[in-house]
Amino acid sequence: MSSILTNGSAMAALSTLRSISASLDDTQSRISSGLRVGGAADNAAYWSIATTMRSDNASLSSVQDALGLGAAKVDTAYSGMNAAIEVVKEIKAKLTAATEDGVDKTKIQEEISQLQDQLGSIAEAASFSGENWLQAKLTGGLASDTDKGVVASFVRDSSGAVSVKKVDYTLSASNVLFDTNGNTGILDQTTNIAGDGVVVNVNDGGVTTSHNLKSYTTAQVSAAVTGAGGAFDAGGDIAWTVAGDGAGAGVGYVKIGDDTWVAATEQDAAANATQEVFATDATNFEWQINTADVAASTAMSVSAFTIDNTTTATELSGLLSMVDTALKSMTSAASQLGSLNSRIGIQEEFISNLTDSIDKGIGRLVDADLNEESTRLKALQTQQQLAIQSLSIANSSSQNVLSLFR
Template structure:
């Protein structure tokens, strides 16, 4: 049946053309954007997953930047610690040289002072973006002063909850060189350095008490006494810095053992029975302890100790032990920083690999196969041409009716 009011063939051809053009539009969008799923209307599930994972990837990109910043902080601290270790090695070598007989210890101290100043300079300069891990407020500090961390990863668990994981590093007395509010750092903590001392029992008002006193050799006493114009009898057991009968003579020395002397202040006989005194069989006088000489050990720290030509071998041995202990702590701290640096490097590689994996996964969901899309585009273009031709034929059929009226 042919009708000029209802052209069924034209309607069918038009419907086909519309369908082809709709497919052609989608294919052209896929070819131009490279996405098979470019909007939620294309595939809601895939689009939702891809959008979420893209946002996670952006967070991972921020984590990667944070890891780079953390690596810079750790590298700065490690470089400073390593440089400080080399300086402390030099100090140790200088102290070793000072134990040699006849060496001018004051000259060695001049070098040590410069090395000590260098340690301070290193600790102050080892800062990155305002963060200094070699000196901190350990004493009386806040948690933010000592608890450091580096962002390590962004995690989404099976329930969909997200969190940021960190690598923690706590500043303590075992890994910080200087305490800016006290003396608990590796280099500024004090250590008691024993001198050449002896324990002397002293009669104090009838009560015997023990005191740690510095000890002196006969040669040292002789030099001190005769240098001050006093009298010294090598065979005696009492010497004082001013010649006389001993009364009011000032600082003196009493022999308490073979080649062992201690310093005391001379007092008249039984001047004060409550004073701390010790008696010697060689004299009727009592001798009050010289309070300036009652410390047989001295508190010292690596960053501030001083040696002189009067520094004894015992004291030098103590200083060497103190420096070596500090060196061990610094070596351990450097190893800890190195381990954290290695972990950060590994985490950076993992985050980069994870980012690539997520990109691949998203691509599998929403990316278009351009080989397939280009083939489909060519086919749809051909179908479009055929549909247009078919519509043209259908529209021309009504014109053929006119020939029937001629």
């Protein structure tokens, strides 16, 4: 049936052309944007996942920046600690040289003073972005003064909750060189350095402890004993001011080295306490070191001690021990910083790889396959041309009705 009011063929051709044009628009949009899922209308589930993961990737990018900042802080502290270690090694060498007989210790102290000033300069300069991990307020400080850390990761768990993880680093007396509000840092904490005393290890009940005791020369002991009416044997190891009387009340001295004596107390062998016995006299009385006879000592620190030509060998030995202890602590602290630096480097690489993996995952969900889309575009363009031609033919069929009225 032919009709000039209703052209079914043209309507069918027009509907086909509209469908092809819509598909062509979608394909051109995918090609121009590169996305198969460009909005929620394309695929709500994939679009939601991709949007969330893009947001997480942006957070991971910030974590990378924070890791870079943290690495700079750790590098600064590590460099400062290594520089300080070299200075303390030099101080130790100077003290060793000062133990040689005839050396002018005053001149050596001039060099040590310059090295001590350098330690302060290093600790003060080892600051990055206002953070200094070599000097801190340890005494009377707040948690914010000592609790440091580096942002390490952004985490989304299975329930969708998000959190930021950090690598913690706590400033303490074991890794800080100077306490800005006290003297608990590695270099400013004080140690009692024995003067004219002698350090003696005493075993008491199976536990050995060190005691800084007054030391006496043979001449001093001889004078004290004979002055109190006692007999002094220059070749013996025991001397007392009151002869042993069986009552355990004798007070005297025992010899622990060449020309070195310390105060001792006489004890009845039958009633002997647990303390180590250093000598036994002819009357079978035992002599124990009097650990209460403490020698005078001076509180010193690595950053502030001084020596001169009156400094004794005992004091130099104590100073060397103090410096060596500080050096061990600094070496341990440098190892901590080095380990932390290594961990940050590993984390930086992991975050970079993780970001790439998430980008790939998002791409698999929403990216368009341009090979496929280009092929589809060619086919749709051909279909569009055919649909246009079909519509043209359908529209021209109504013209044929005129021939019926000629």
